[in-house]
Amino acid sequence: MIDQIEITINKEKFKYSKGITLQEIYMEHQDNLRYPIILARVNNRLRELCTKIYEDSTVEFLDLTSPEGNRAHVNGLIFVMLYAIKKLYGNTANLEVQHSLDKGIYIETSFKLTEEKIDEIKMEMKDIIKKNMLITKLTIDRIEAIDYFNNIGDQTKAKVLRYLTDNYVTLYRLGNIYDYFYNLMPPSTGKVKDFDLTYIKENGLTLRFPTVYINDKIKKYEHHPHMFEVFSEFKNWAKIMGITNSAELNEAVSTGKISDIIKIDETLQSNRLLNIAKEISMKKNKVKIVLIAGPSSSGKTTTSRKLCMYLESFGLHPKAIGMDDYFLNRVETPKDEEGNYDFESLEAMDLKLFDKVIGELLKGEKVLVPTFNFVLGEKEYKNEMQIGEKDILIIEGIHALDTKILTNIERDKKYKIYISPLTELNMDDHNRIPTTDNRLLRRIVRDNRTRNYTVEDTLRQWPKVRAGEEKYIFPFQDDSDTTINSAALYEIGVLKTYVEPLLYSVNSSSPYYEEAKRLINFLRLFLPIPADSIPEDAVIREFIGGSYFHE
Numbered sequence: 294m295i296d297q298i299e300i301t302i303n304k305e306k307f308k309y310s311k312g313i314t315l316q317e318i319y320m321e322h323q324d325n326l327r328y329p330i331i332l333a334r335v336n337n338r339l340r341e342l343c344t345k346i347y348e349d350s351t352v353e354f355l356d357l358t359s360p361e362g363n364r365a366h367v368n369g370l371i372f373v374m375l376y377a378i379k380k381l382y383g384n385t386a387n388l389e390v391q392h393s394l395d396k397g398i399y400i401e402t403s404f405k406l407t408e409e410k411i412d413e414i415k416m417e418m419k420d421i422i423k424k425n426m427l428i429t430k431l432t433i434d435r436i437e438a439i440d441y442f443n444n445i446g447d448q449t450k451a452k453v454l455r456y457l458t459d460n461y462v463t464l465y466r467l468g469n470i471y472d473y474f475y476n477l478m479p480p481s482t483g484k485v486k487d488f489d490l491t492y493i494k495e496n497g498l499t500l501r502f503p504t505v506y507i508n509d510k511i512k513k514y515e516h517h518p519h520m521f522e523v524f525s526e527f528k529n530w531a532k533i534m535g536i537t538n539s540a541e542l543n544e545a546v547s548t549g550k551i552s553d554i555i556k557i558d559e560t561l562q563s564n565r566l567l568n569i570a571k572e573i574s575m576k577k578n579k580v581k582i583v584l585i586a587g588p589s590s591s592g593k594t595t596t597s598r599k600l601c602m603y604l605e606s607f608g609l610h611p612k613a614i615g616m617d618d619y620f621l622n623r624v625e626t627p628k629d630e631e632g633n634y635d636f637e638s639l640e641a642m643d644l645k646l647f648d649k650v651i652g653e654l655l656k657g658e659k660v661l662v663p664t665f666n667f668v669l670g671e672k673e674y675k676n677e678m679q680i681g682e683k684d685i686l687i688i689e690g691i692h693a694l695d696t697k698i699l700t701n702i703e704r705d706k707k708y709k710i711y712i713s714p715l716t717e718l719n720m721d722d723h724n725r726i727p728t729t730d731n732r733l734l735r736r737i738v739r740d741n742r743t744r745n746y747t748v749e750d751t752l753r754q755w756p757k758v759r760a761g762e763e764k765y766i767f768p769f770q771d772d773s774d775t776t777i778n779s780a781a782l783y784e785i786g787v788l789k790t791y792v793e794p795l796l797y798s799v800n801s802s803s804p805y806y807e808e809a810k811r812l813i814n815f816l817r818l819f820l821p822i823p824a825d826s827i828p829e830d831a832v833i834r835e836f837i838g839g840s841y842f843h844e
Contacts, residue, residue, distance in 0.1 A: 425483030452540035570603035616690025623670025637761030714780035786822030
């Protein structure tokens with residue numbers, strides 16, 4: 294029949310009437326699913342469940358255990374929380390989504406919180422979810438949307454939309470509230486049942502939920518004081534600079550102030566690192582090893598080399614050791630579930646040799662140290678090393694903070710540094726910029742420039758990289774003596790000029806097309822920033838080129 298279409302789901306074919314919605318199709322296939330379906334992939338395109346299907350299609354339903362579904366799940370929860378607090382405490386009540394915190398999101402409210410109010414908000418959210426209220430997608434004239442947000446007192450969102458050039462924008466409605474989200478949304482509140490809230494301080498709480506990496510439960514909250522303090526410090530700095538969101542950054546660009554912002558921001562970054570070098574130098578009679586670790590694209594190399602320069606200014610002689618030189622020979626390397634070499638795991642390291650070499654160096658012995666030949670997949674021994682009284686070892690690697698390494702050396706002889714670009718800039722009060730996206734943009738640019746990788750090459754590897762970070766890096770961040778935030782206030786605008794053309798190279802038939810499109814849509818909210826004013830020792834130079842330490 295010409296009014297029927299064929300839908301393929303899990304390689305099984307079904308007949309439906311033309312114009313059927315994804316939600317209607319999903320209702321017939323939900324019985325054996327643990328989590329509600331939130332989005333769908335239709336012929337390799339992400340679609341919200343309100344989408345109508347008019348042609349033969351292959352459909353894959355997505356829940357919160359997928360990256361795309363998880364993002365929509367979190368956005369839905371934020372919208373539900375916003376609706377709940379306005380219902381409870383009036384239309385002037387607001388929330389500001391700030392940053393990730395212990396597999397959740399830290400949120401501040403415009404009113405004082407108590408444990409009792411947290412319970413009240415949670416119960417109201419559960420009631421809204423139980424009612425399964427519609428989250429309606431609307432296409433609105435952009436100028437009308439700007440006027441609406443100005444009228445309700447949300448000037449930040451109005452300013453964000455000013456920098457879009459589209460005639461129309463997408464808003465979402467929940468009850469009598471309209472909001473803008475740059476990611477896709479669930480079709481109703483009943484799709485976002487899994488969450489919990491934790492009181493942090495008088496105007497701060499965490500919204501917690503299952504993640505892609507812990508998808509069978511909501512993780513019990515564990516406070517991370519280092520991370521929280523660093524985020525708070527940089528958030529306060531951003532407020533002083535008057536740049537807390539994308540609109541304020543764009544305003545600095547459009548009014549010619551961005552060059553000064555870059556200079557001030559980089560001076561602050563250098564001063565923080567100088568203070569860390571000073572702290573290490575004050576412990577020079579005890580500390581003999583500095584261990585530096587962080588997730589991919591954190592700027593570890595630039596930071597460690599810059600730290601070496603600062604340590605030299607205090608009379609110390611730093612000597613660098615890369616943990617990558619202590620891989621097991623290729624034939625001994627463990628393999629993952631797919632039969633590929635697992636270079637991310639701690640078991641890929643020759644820990645006995647590493648502990649032995651570092652131990653002998655600390656005793657003042659002359660040691661033959663390895664260099665790993667990645668072409669042959671073997672360690673080679675060509676260089677000797679010996680450290681003197683003023684020498685200090687700088688060890689960098691993804692496992693550098695792992696408590697299973699250097700167990701033969703006392704803790705007070707080690708100074709541990711965790712580094713990550715903890716992005717303090719947000720889009721607006723309700724749309725944050727994930728640190729993970731910041732790192733991904735960095736990696737795409739660097740991989741293309743230094744390894745000739747395509748965007749697809751980087752996106753293909755990214756899930757494994759992220760899984761390795763969750764397992765081997767993040768669990769040890771609290772054992773650090775200090776945390777370095779390597780993010781710059783201005784860097785998204787700079788990265789845009791390098792990464793946007795690369796993202797457009799991803800073909801519409803690619804399995805990574807939707808992720809490239811998501812990043813393009815995200816970058817559209819930022820004005821491009823030229824790199825002319827960025828100093829050669831800036832971390833961002835490690836990725837875009839022109840670094841004093843790399844070229």
